[in-house]
Amino acid sequence: MHAKIPAPGATAVKAFEELTPVGPKIGVRKVFGQPAAFVNGNMFMGVFGEKVFVRLSEEEGRTAREREGLAPFEPMPGRPMRGYVVLPPKTLSDRVTARQWVSKSLTFAAGLPPKVPKRPRG
Numbered sequence: 001m002h003a004k005i006p007a008p009g010a011t012a013v014k015a016f017e018e019l020t021p022v023g024p025k026i027g028v029r030k031v032f033g034q035p036a037a038f039v040n041g042n043m044f045m046g047v048f049g050e051k052v053f054v055r056l057s058e059e060e061g062r063t064a065r066e067r068e069g070l071a072p073f074e075p076m077p078g079r080p081m082r083g084y085v086v087l088p089p090k091t092l093s094d095r096v097t098a099r100q101w102v103s104k105s106l107t108f109a110a111g112l113p114p115k116v117p118k119r120p121r122g
Helices: 011-019 057-068 089-093 095-109
Strands: 026-031 034-038 042-048 051-055 082-086
Touching: 011 042, 011 051, 011 057, 011 089, 011 095, 034 095, 042 095, 051 095, 057 082, 057 095, 089 095
Parallel strands: none
Antiparallel strands: 026 034, 034 042, 042 051, 051 082
């Protein structure tokens, strides 16, 4: 049985829109019907239901979980997406702290090899 994908929450979308950096290499598109931000083709943040998640290096992710209490991002219960953590409501309400996590995420993803878009099947 497949888990139902939640609709994007208004609060999460608003936070995403306020926190997403603007730049020539940054793009926003939908993933599973929800907004996600990409740099050089690599996703670095997004919305899933009422959650906003960011992508971090292994070291930053460990720090985020151990010291900051950020939870792993699990789009399906028990199936975490490696490298992604959820920004809790407390962090999202503090835009300065939230922007710091987004900045770390953007820096990490920008350092990854660029992803080339897949050619459409046909």
